[in-house]
Structures are given as C-alpha cells and as structure tokens.
Amino acid sequence: MFREKGELSEKIEGILPRVAKPGRYTGGEWNMMVKDWRSVEGRMVFVFPDVYEVGMSNLALRIIYGLVNADSRFLCERAFAPWPDMEDCMRDEGVPLFALESKRPVASFDVVGFTLQYELSYTNVLNCLSLAGLSLRAENRRGGDPWIIAGGPCACNPEPLAPFVDVFFLGEAEEQLLVLLDILAVGKLEQRAARDEQACRVIRRKTLRRAVEVPGVYVPEFYTHGRGLEEPSGIAERTGVTTLTGQPAPEESDVIPAVAGGAPYVAEGAPELVKKAVVRDFEGAYFPDKPLVPYLEIVHDRGSLEIMRGCGRGCRFCQAGMIYRPVRERSVETLLVQARSMLEATGYDEVSLVSLSSGDYSRINELLRGLMAELEPRKCNVSLPSLRLDSFDVQIAREVQKVRKSGLTFAPEAGTQRLRDVINKNVTDEDLFRVAEEVFREGWQQIKLYYMIGLPTETWEDLEGIVEQVRGVLAAAKRAGRRGARVTVSASSFVPKPHTPFQWEAQDTPETLLEKQAFLRAGLKVMKVKFSYHDVYMSWAEGLLARGDRRLANVLESLAAAGARFDGWTEYFRSEMWREALVEAGVDGDWYTSRVRSEEERLPWDHLDCGVRKEILLRERAKANALVGGQE
Ligand code: SF4
Numbered sequence: 001m002f003r004e005k006g007e008l009s010e011k012i013e014g015i016l017p018r019v020a021k022p023g024r025y026t027g028g029e030w031n032m033m034v035k036d037w038r039s040v041e042g043r044m045v046f047v048f049p050d051v052y053e054v055g056m057s058n059l060a061l062r063i064i065y066g067l068v069n070a071d072s073r074f075l076c077e078r079a080f081a082p083w084p085d086m087e088d089c090m091r092d093e094g095v096p097l098f099a100l101e102s103k104r105p106v107a108s109f110d111v112v113g114f115t116l117q118y119e120l121s122y123t124n125v126l127n128c129l130s131l132a133g134l135s136l137r138a139e140n141r142r143g144g145d146p147w148i149i150a151g152g153p154c155a156c157n158p159e160p161l162a163p164f165v166d167v168f169f170l171g172e173a174e175e176q177l178l179v180l181l182d183i184l185a186v187g188k189l190e191q192r193a194a195r196d197e198q199a200c201r202v203i204r205r206k207t208l209r210r211a212v213e214v215p216g217v218y219v220p221e222f223y224t225h226g227r228g229l230e231e232p233s234g235i236a237e238r239t240g241v242t243t244l245t246g247q248p249a250p251e252e253s254d255v256i257p258a259v260a261g262g263a264p265y266v267a268e269g270a271p272e273l274v275k276k277a278v279v280r281d282f283e284g285a286y287f288p289d290k291p292l293v294p295y296l297e298i299v300h301d302r303g304s305l306e307i308m309r310g311c312g313r314g315c316r317f318c319q320a321g322m323i324y325r326p327v328r329e330r331s332v333e334t335l336l337v338q339a340r341s342m343l344e345a346t347g348y349d350e351v352s353l354v355s356l357s358s359g360d361y362s363r364i365n366e367l368l369r370g371l372m373a374e375l376e377p378r379k380c381n382v383s384l385p386s387l388r389l390d391s392f393d394v395q396i397a398r399e400v401q402k403v404r405k406s407g408l409t410f411a412p413e414a415g416t417q418r419l420r421d422v423i424n425k426n427v428t429d430e431d432l433f434r435v436a437e438e439v440f441r442e443g444w445q446q447i448k449l450y451y452m453i454g455l456p457t458e459t460w461e462d463l464e465g466i467v468e469q470v471r472g473v474l475a476a477a478k479r480a481g482r483r484g485a486r487v488t489v490s491a492s493s494f495v496p497k498p499h500t501p502f503q504w505e506a507q508d509t510p511e512t513l514l515e516k517q518a519f520l521r522a523g524l525k526v527m528k529v530k531f532s533y534h535d536v537y538m539s540w541a542e543g544l545l546a547r548g549d550r551r552l553a554n555v556l557e558s559l560a561a562a563g564a565r566f567d568g569w570t571e572y573f574r575s576e577m578w579r580e581a582l583v584e585a586g587v588d589g590d591w592y593t594s595r596v597r598s599e600e601e602r603l604p605w606d607h608l609d610c611g612v613r614k615e616i617l618l619r620e621r622a623k624a625n626a627l628v629g630g631q632e
Contacts (some may be wrong), residue, residue, distance in 0.1 A: 008095060009103045015089040023296040024052035025086060027078075027100030030293035031345060033065070034101045035075035042074045042185025044111040045099045045146075049124035050568065052080045056292065057300035059354055060115050060152060064173055066288035071178055074185070077101040077109070081124045084565065084572070087131065097132040106132040110188040111181060112146045114165075116154035119545035120538060120568035122161060125150070126560035129164065136557060137163050138221065143191035143200025147184045151177075155218075156276070156323050157498040157605035160545050160552035162220035167208070170608060171216040171276030172309075174285040180217060183210045212270045216277030222267035223607060266607075275609045282309055282328035287338050290345040302350035302383065303342045305335055307367065311356035315413070316424045316620055317455065319497035320356055323610040332367045339371060343378065350381045358384045408439055411450035414458075415465025422457050422624045429469060436473045440480035447473060447487050453516045453533075454494040454508035456624065463516055466491070467523035474527060488530040491520060493539035497546050498605045499612060501620035504597040507543040509590075510536035537575040541567065543593045549604035552592075554585035 016022035037043065046064055048055030055061055061078070068076035077099035082090060090096070097106040106112055112132070114125050126136055129148070135141045138148065150158065151169035158168045169180065187207030191200045208219045266272050279285045291303065310327035311320065330338075339351055351371065355361065371382055412432055414420045420427060436447060451466050470489055477485035493513050496505045508516070513536040524531045545552060558581035559567075566572035582589050597603070599618060606614070 008098055008105065011093055011095050012098065012103060015086070015093060015095065018089055019086045020083065021052075021296060023294075024080065024083065025100065027103075029295060031290045032101060032292055033069040033076075035069065037075070037102065037104075040073060040075045042111065042181050042188075043109045044068055044074060044076045044113055044181060045079050045106050045109040046076055047079045047081075047097075047106065047112055047114050047125075047128055049081050049114055049121040049128055050117075050566070051083050052294075053296065053298040055080045056294050056298045058115070058117065059304050059306065060117075060173075062288040062291045062304070063286060064113070064115075064177065065292070066290070067174060067177065067286045068181065070286065074178070074181055077104075079106050079128070081121075081128055081565070082131070087127075087565070090131065097128055107134055107146060109146050110185050112148050114148070114150040114152075116150050116152040116158065116161070118568055119154055119542045120573070122154075122545055122556055123559050123564040123567045125161065126164065126556055127565045130560060136560065138166050139163070143194055143197055143204070147188065149180075149184070153320065153323060154546075156319070156608060156610045157546065157548070158218070158220070159550050159604045160548040160556060162550050163553045164556075165220065167211055168218040168220065169216050169277070170218055170274060170610065172279045173277070174279045175281075176214050176216050176277040180211060180214050183207060183214070209269050212274075214277075215275060218274040218608060219270060222270035273607055273609050276323070276611055278326070278611070279309070279328070283330055283334060289338055289341040291342065293346045293348070300352065301348075302352050303339070303346055303348040304352050304354045305339055305342070306330070306354045307335055307358060307361050308355035311360070313357060313360070313426075314424050314620070316422070316501040316624055317413075317452065317494060317497075319500050322499050322612045322617075324356065325611045329361060329363075332363050332370055335367060336370050336374060339374060343375075343380065349379060350383055351375065352383045407446035407448055408444055409448040409450065410435065412469060413450065413452050414455060414462060415451065415467070415469050416462045418627065419455060419458060419462045419465070421627045423452075423455055424620070424624070429472060432469065433472050433476045436476040437480050440477045440482040440485055445482065445485055447485070449473065449487065449489050451489065451491045452494045453491050453520070454513055454539075456494075456502055456505045458516075460519070463519050464523070466520060467527075470524060470527060470529055474529075486530070488532070489520075489524055490532045491517070492534050493536060495539055495543040495546055498603070499610045499617070501617045501624060503547070503603065503617065504599060504621065506596045507540070507593040509594055510540050513539065535570050535573065537578075538567070538570065538573050540589070540593060541573070541575075541578055544589050547592055547604070551585070551587055555581045555587055558584045 012025065016025060046061060048058060048061055065076050065078060068074045078101065079097055079099050082097070098104060099106060099109070106128075114128070116122075116125070129136050134145055134148075147166045148164065149167040149169060150161065150165045151173060155168045155170050158165065167180070167184070169177065184207065187203055190203045190207075194200045194203055208222070211217050212219050212222065287306070294301070308327065308329045310324045311318075312325070312327045313321060315321055342348070343351070353361075358364065361367065368382065375382060410432065412420070412427055413425045414423060417428065439447065449470065453463065455462075466489070470487060473487050474485075477483070477487070493508065496502045496507055517533050517536070520533075521531055559577060562577050562581065564574070564577050
C-alpha cells in the first residue's frame with residue numbers, strides 16, 4: 001500500500017490524460033494550504049462524497065478546511081468522490097482514493113471526515129471507503145486505519161450509516177471539532193504504537209468514551225436498537241400500497257420491527273440524548289476569509305458571506321429551518337471586513353449572501369448599501385440566493401441589480417392558501433402578484449418559482465392552485481408592460497424529514513407523484529412556462545434513507561457491492577439496483593416511506609437532539625392537522 005507522499009503522484013499523473021476534467025484531481029488551487037506532515041499532531045482529510053465542482057461550492061468545506069489548518073496542531077487536506085471515468089482508471093491502476101494537497105492515500109490520515117449534505121450521497125460514502133482500501137464496517141477496520149467521522153445536516157439521522165462510521169458529529173463544527181480531533185489524534189497515536197489488535201481495541205473504546213464527552217459527538221456503537229423491542233404500536237395507515245420493489249406491500253404482521261417501540265440500549269458513559277453542538281459566538285466564529293479559488297468552473301463560483309445562521313420562520317416541512325436554530329446574525333461591520341478580505345484574497349467578482357433566508361437579516365438594506373459601496377468600484381456583484389415573498393423589499397432588489405441583473409427566485413411552495421397555512425408558509429397570492437409586478441417594473445425579465453408537490457393533505461385543488469398562481473404572475477408581468485417576461489416553475493417532491501413537524505407523515509408513492517407531475521406539466525404547457533421537476537424514484541430513495549434505521553445499512557452495502565455511485569445524479573441513479581438491494585436485504589422500503597407513523601412509535605433519531613424538542617414538533621403537527629379543512 002502507498003503510505004508515503006510522492007509514491008502515488010506519478011501514477012495519478014499517468015491517469016489524468018485519460019479522464020475528463022483532470023483539474024478535479026490536481027489540487028494546487030489558489031489559497032491551498034499544504035502543511036508539513038511531520039510538524040503536526042493530527043492529520044485529517046475532509047472527504048466530500050460528490051464530484052469536485054459540487055464539493056468545492058460547499059461552505060462547510062471552506063469553513064472546516066480553514067478552521068483545522070488554522071490550528072498549528074493539525075492539518076486538513078481534501079478528497080472528493082472521483083467521477084466514474086476517473087474511478088475506473090484508479091481501480092484499473094490500483095490507485096487508492098487520495099488527498100489533493102499531498103497526494104497521499106486517504107487511508108494514511110488519522111481522521112477521515114465525511115460531510116453528509118444529502119442522503120443520496122451515502123452510496124458514494126461507501127464507495128469512497130472502498131476506494132480508499134478501507135473496510136466498510138467499523139468493526140472490521142484495524143487499529144492502523146483512520147477514524148471515520150461524519151457530520152453535516154444528514155447526521156441528524158445517520159442510522160443507515162451507523163455501522164460504517166466511528167463517530168458522528170451533530171451540529172456546528174467551529175467550537176467543538178478541534179476538541180474532538182485532539183482526542184482522536186491522541187487515540188490514533190496510541191493505537192499505532194500498540195503491540196497488537198487486542199490492545200488497539202482497548203484504546204479504541206477508551207478514546208471513544210472520551211469523545212462522547214464533547215458536545216455533538218454521537219458514537220453509534222454505544223447504542224443498540226435491538227433491546228426490548230416491541231411491535232410498532234401503530235402502523236396507522238398507508239397512503240399507497242404500490243411498492244418500489246414491485247411487490248405487494250406486506251401486511252402489518254410481516255413488518256420487521258426496527259427501532260420502533262424499543263428504547264435504544266446506551267453503553268455506560270454515553271448520554272441517552274445526544275445534543276447537537278451550537279456555536280455560541282457566531283459573530284466571532286471562524287470565517288474562511290482566504291477560501292480556495294478553483295481553476296475549474298464549479299457550481300457556485302463566488303465568495304460566500306454567511307450573514308446569518310438559522311431561520312425562525314418555522315415552515316413545517318423544512319429540516320434546515322428546525323436543525324440550524326437558534327437564529328444568529330453577524331454584524332454589518334464584521335461582514336464588511338470579511339467581504340473586503342475575501343475579495344482581496346480571491347479576486348472573485350461575485351459575493352453571495354449565504355443564509356437560509358437572507359431577506360430576514362435585520363440590517364439587510366444597510367448591509368447591501370455597504371457592500372455595494374465596496375463592490376461596485378471593483379465591478380463585483382452581490383447575489384441573494386432566495387428571497388421571501390413576505391419580506392421582499394424592492395429596495396433590496398434595486399441595490400442588488402446595480403451591477404448585474406440576475407433572475408429572481410421565490411418559493412411560494414404551495415398553490416393554495418389552505419395548503420400554505422398547513423405548511424406554515426405565510427405568503428399570500430397578493431404578496432406574490434404584488435412582488436412580481438414590482439420586479440417586472442424594475443426591469444427584471446425572469447422569475448423562478450419553487451413549489452413542492454406531495455405535501456401532507458395536498459389535493460388536486462392545491463395543484464390547480466399552482467397553475468392559477470403562475471397565471472397570476474404572468475398577468476402581473478403584462479400589467480408591468482413585460483410581455484416577454486419569463487416565468488419558470490420548479491416542483492420538487494416533498495420528502496418527510498426527521499426533526500420536523502412532518503416527520504410522522506407518509507410520503508407520496510412514485511406513482512402518485514408521477515400523476516401529479518403530469519397534471520402540472522399539462523397545465524403549465526398551455527401557458528408556455530418552463531417546468532422542471534425531480535425524479536420521483538430518487539425522491540423515494542431519499543425518503544427511505546432520511547427516515548431509515550440501521551437495517552438499511554445492509555441495503556447500502558448491497559448497493560455498494562453492485563457498483564452504485566453518484567445516486568444523486570439522474571444519469572447514475574438506477575432504481576432497479578435499489579429494488580434488488582432491498583429484496584436482497586429483505587427490507588420493505590415502503591414501510592419507511594409510505595405509512596403515517598404513530599406518535600407513540602420510537603423513531604430512529606429520537607436519541608438525537610437537534611435543537612427542537614419533540615413536544616414542539618407535535619404541537620406544530622397538531623396545528624397543521626387543525627387546518628386540514630381550511631380553518632383553524
Ligand atoms: S423554508 Fe426557508 S423560510 Fe421556511 S423555515 Fe426553511 S429556510 Fe426558513
């Protein structure tokens with residue numbers, strides 16, 4: 001095995017002429033940090049389980065890369081899932097997954113840290129482990145192997161990945177990750193000096209027991225879900241019985257009881273409830289003011305200013321809105337300093353204001369004015385990713401459009417007031433039509449509208465409402481004198497997520513979603529509106545993993561063995577492969593997706609506290625239920 005720097009470089013260079021976009025694998029970007037391997041106590045490689053262009057656009061990567069490297073005790077390098085052409089060459093040539101900075105094998109680091117940004121990247125996590133030459137299951141790895149850790153939004157229910165990961169990190173990294181790294185680095189040093197594997201196992205246990213004292217740390221092997229199981233108390237109702245596996249949905253008695261009904265066994269010393277880590281001092285928290293600047297065009301090729309964390313709006317379907325609480329803002333003064341230093345260090349011509357709901361930033365106009373004063377002379381642009389209709393201020397739009405006018409995006413989410421009330425999206429048709437008319441008058445030519453289909457309680461009337469709303473926006477364009485205005489519509493499929501008031505709800509089956517998509521397509525076609533939507537089978541697989549438990553680890557393992565990778569990409573997602581993996585593992589996927597779960601049922605993530613208590617989620621769910629008939 002390649003353990004030393006340089007050994008791999010030649011082999012990699014030999015492969016690169018044979019693959020598309022070799023720049024994905026060369027490193028050497030502006031602001032890249034390369035530290036001396038021997039000068040530090042702990043070495044981490046941050047693995048983004050997707051292609052370079054996606055990973056490099058991720059703010060978590062920028063923060064963690066800078067945060068760890070800013071500490072003299074540690075170094076952090078990067079690795080990305082190689083695109084299939086590169087992976088095939090690597091496997092042919094015996095080249096393991098490597099870090100871009102030093103070209104060392106990922107397996108030679110002390111800690112391998114994955115970020116779990118979306119569920120369909122899980123097969124890439126397993127594929128990356130395999131490509132690194134590491135055993136997939138933690139129980140089969142040896143003392144000389146690195147620790148495998150994982151964080152990110154999906155860590156709020158990481159159970160399908162539990163057997164593969166040593167340590168999950170819940171919540172925000174800035175104040176606790178270095179504490180965890182210190183513990184793991186010491187443990188790895190001790191393990192590598194240990195006389196045999198038996199001694200390594202003792203050190204492993206001791207290290208993990210120390211790790212669980214760090215806020216946000218969840219060690220899955222300290223919890224089993226196999227004790228005291230009872231039958232799930234309420235498989236209430238199914239909304240559809242067509243299974244992706246092509247088999248009839250099993251009767252209630254066939255359902256294998258998973259975590260439902262049974263309290264997880266907690267090893268001595270581990271907390272019964274793991275609380276996510278929260279950054280207390282957001283104003284002073286680490287900010288990457290010298291981010292990496294890629295040579296290759298990436299998905300979001302611009303500087304990012306994180307103006308706010310958390311969102312207090314409380315849309316009931318929104319996991320991010322629940323798990324990133326509390327709401328915290330950075331001051332305008334700090335943000336202007338950060339913007340200046342970032343632009344000087346990167347040469348970017350666009351700055352994006354990152355947050356869940358930038359329009360809610362309390363000093364948004366002041367910030368934009370300050371930023372424009374800074375950016376205009378440099379011919380730089382500000383971009384606001386998404387705007388709330390009810391907080392939309394045309395003054396903001398005017399500030400932003402001074403340099404360059406890009407399209408505006410709004411998310412009414414649902415087509416009728418009734419359904420918007422159910423999901424707690426407090427916008428009205430009037431808000432939308434007024435804002436649309438204003439922005440068309442201001443000179444915008446394009447508006448993009450985001451909706452979600454398959455929301456709890458949705459009826460055909462709600463879908464008809466989407467078509468009517470789009471008609472209203474086109475009428476607003478006409479009133480504003482913009483006959484050539486473009487309105488595009490995107491409809492994602494609702495996937496119930498853990499830690500939200502809708503975590504108990506059933507997900508629409510792929511067949512139902514297909515019908516709903518066809519209905520919208522027909523309605524929007526008449527108005528010549530461009531309509532995009534999600535692959536329904538991918539949404540189904542996302543839902544399966546999002547609310548899954550440890551039994552799904554076998555499904556993931558079968559998928560990895562069958563060669564599944566890049567499942568988040570329509571061109572690589574193969575629903576037949578998922579079907580076969582489910583059959584092989586003896587798991588009924590619809591049991592996870594298509595039934596309403598009982599409120600008494602123990603959910604696979606009940607031992608993980610991501611900030612909003614279950615009582616509050618139940619209260620919100622009750623409020624939504626009270627609105628089903630259209631009145632409170
Ligand atoms: S959908 Fe947007 S506004 Fe609503 S809670 Fe989520 S982030 Fe906030």
